[in-house]
Each structure stands twice: as C-alpha cells, then as structure tokens.
Amino acid sequence: MLCRLLRARYQTLLGLALLLPGFAFGQNLPAALPDTTTYNPANTLLWRVSGPGVAGASYVFGTMHALCPDDAAMPTEMAAAFRETQQLVLELDMDAPDFNKQMRRAVQLPWPNSLRRVRKQRDYRVVRKFFKFRLHQPILPFILMKPAFVESYVYSTLLPCTPVSYEEQLVQLAQQQHKELLGLETIQQQMASLDSISYPRQMQALVKAIQEYDTYAPLMQQMVSVYQAQNVDALYRFVVDPARNPDQSEVADLAQRNQNWIPQMKILLQSKPTFFAVGAGHLGGRTGVLQLLRQQGYQLEPVLLSRAPAAPGPTPGR
Numbered sequence: 001m002l003c004r005l006l007r008a009r010y011q012t013l014l015g016l017a018l019l020l021p022g023f024a025f026g027q028n029l030p031a032a033l034p035d036t037t038t039y040n041p042a043n044t045l046l047w048r049v050s051g052p053g054v055a056g057a058s059y060v061f062g063t064m065h066a067l068c069p070d071d072a073a074m075p076t077e078m079a080a081a082f083r084e085t086q087q088l089v090l091e092l093d094m095d096a097p098d099f100n101k102q103m104r105r106a107v108q109l110p111w112p113n114s115l116r117r118v119r120k121q122r123d124y125r126v127v128r129k130f131f132k133f134r135l136h137q138p139i140l141p142f143i144l145m146k147p148a149f150v151e152s153y154v155y156s157t158l159l160p161c162t163p164v165s166y167e168e169q170l171v172q173l174a175q176q177q178h179k180e181l182l183g184l185e186t187i188q189q190q191m192a193s194l195d196s197i198s199y200p201r202q203m204q205a206l207v208k209a210i211q212e213y214d215t216y217a218p219l220m221q222q223m224v225s226v227y228q229a230q231n232v233d234a235l236y237r238f239v240v241d242p243a244r245n246p247d248q249s250e251v252a253d254l255a256q257r258n259q260n261w262i263p264q265m266k267i268l269l270q271s272k273p274t275f276f277a278v279g280a281g282h283l284g285g286r287t288g289v290l291q292l293l294r295q296q297g298y299q300l301e302p303v304l305l306s307r308a309p310a311a312p313g314p315t316p317g318r
Contacts, residue, residue, distance in 0.1 A: 239254075
C-alpha cells in the first residue's frame with residue numbers, strides 16, 4: 001500500500017509539471033481565441049457514464065493534483081459512486097512493471113547533469129537561495145531533479161499547507177476495497193511533452209517562477225476557487241487562457257492526450273464498472289474527455305456533490 005501511495009504522490013508532482021509550466025513558457029507565441037461555449041451545463045466534478053456496451057455503473061471524476069486537506073474532502077456521493085465500481089483508472093499506470101525504476105529515471109536529470117550544470121551558475125544560485133531563505137529547506141534533495149519537476153514543487157508550496165490529492169485518497173480506497181488499479185498512460189507517454197523542452201529552458205522557467213513567486217500565489221488560489229466551483233468548462237478555460245498560458249502547443253498537447261485516452265476508456269468501460277479520475281482540466285471544453293465520450297455515443301449524467309470542496313479558510317502552514 002505504501003508503494004502505491006508514493007506512486008500517487010509522483011502522479012501529483014507530474015500532474016503539476018504538465019499543467020503549470022505554461023505560465024512561464026512561450027511568452028511571445030500567438031494565442032488562439034478562447035472557446036466560451038458551455039458543453040457541460042451542470043456544475044459538478046463527477047459524471048456517470050452510460051451507453052452501448054458499458055458494463056455497469058461507471059464514473060468520470062475531475063481531480064486537482066494538489067489541494068489543502070480541507071479542500072480535498074471526499075463528498076459522500078463520490079464515495080458511494082466509487083463503491084459501485086470494480087476498478088480505478090488514473091492518468092498514470094502506477095502498477096506498470098518497473099514503475100519505481102521508471103519513475104526515478106523520469107524525474108532525474110541524466111548523468112552528469114545537475115541543477116548546477118544545466119544553465120548558468122547564477123541561475124543555480126537563485127534556486128539555492130530561494131530554497132534556503134524562502135522555503136527554509138536544503139536544495140540537496142532536488143539537485144538531481146529535472147528543473148520542470150523542481151518548478152512543479154515550487155508551485156505546490158504556494159498553498160498554505162502541505163498539499164494532498166484525491167489520487168492519494170482513491171488509491172487508498174482501491175487498496176481497502178481490493179480494486180484493480182490501472183492507468184491511461186505510461187510514464188514515457190506523460191513525459192514526452194516535458195522532455196521535448198530542453199533542460200536549459202526548463203531551468204529558465206524555474207528561475208522565472210522563483211522570481212515571480214509572489215505573483216503566482218493569487219493565481220494558484222484563483223485556480224483552487226475555480227475548481228471548487230465545479231464548473232469543468234470554466235476550469236478548462238482557466239487552464240488554456242492565453243493570458244495565463246501563452247504556449248498554445250501545451251493546449252494542443254492537452255487535447256491530443258484526451259483524444260488518445262478515448263479508445264482505452266471505451267475498452268475499460270466495456271470490461272467492468274470503472275471509476276476514472278483524471279485532472280479536471282481534461283474534462284471540459286470542445287476537446288475535453290466528457291465531450292469526446294458524448295461523440296462516441298455515451299451519455300454523461302451529472303452527479304451533484306452535496307459537499308463541494310471546502311471554501312478556503314485558515315490552514316496550518318507547511
């Protein structure tokens with residue numbers, strides 16, 4: 001069980017790495033106009049899937065990869081839906097062979113690189129001083145990590161707490177209820193877009209995130225607030241908004257990943273009752289998972305959650 005929880009925390013780190021670097025990359029690229037169409041009128045993060053070939057009750061839930069514990073309380077309807085299913089499917093296949101080895105390889109810089117050597121020495125000094133004087137922790141545990149993962153960790157510290165995720169809770173429930181755990185992607189597939197960005201450019205983005213750290217705090221809180229409102233189309237627009245994410249290649253990558261998932265989701269839906277849990281930014285919009293499933297002939301029924309994620313309040317510091 002501990003191994004699965006550690007893997008869930010890796011999913012959290014990678015999820016942030018895939019979602020947030022766009023705020024620091026691609027500042028001068030042309031941006032597409034946002035899609036303001038409402039595809040999912042009900043405000044909820046949980047959707048029941050039915051249709052041809054669906055083997056019993058199946059659900060799609062939109063997660064956020066890092067939340068304060070009070071904001072990640074599991075609604076009763078979500079827990080009840082999970083009990084109806086027989087397998088849990090996350091973005092990442094955490095039961096893949098040699099997962100831990102692949103995980104370490106994915107996170108770490110290839111030898112002999114380190115944060116000291118990726119770019120200019122002054123960039124490393126910026127990172128080291130930030131960890132020492134702002135986060136009050138040593139840089140040593142991060143020095144061999146790819147800068148994009150260090151950046152995702154920096155973003156997670158914007159929350160006034162030690163963050164948790166729905167993925168961790170769901171993995172625990174799957175273990176307790178003896179459910180199979182599957183994934184829609186491999187580590188290599190998830191890493192493809194990140195590894196296309198050179199390490200010096202990742203380091204540049206990390207330094208920029210540190211230099212503008214205080215300006216990102218309201219942005220992170222705004223994202224949490226949009227998530228709490230449970231409007232998946234609004235959350236999708238927030239994630240792909242050109243004002244926040246000028247690098248539209250990342251938007252295209254999000255759409256492509258969604259498209260790649262659908263054939264696998266169809267097979268899994270036909271195999272046994274399934275609970276899918278993926279980042280909520282994948283659900284909304286014209287190219288979102290919910291709309292793509294509708295185009296395949298499935299019906300998506302909103303399951304209203306009586307206890308939405310709690311409103312922000314005083315939370316113990318990290």
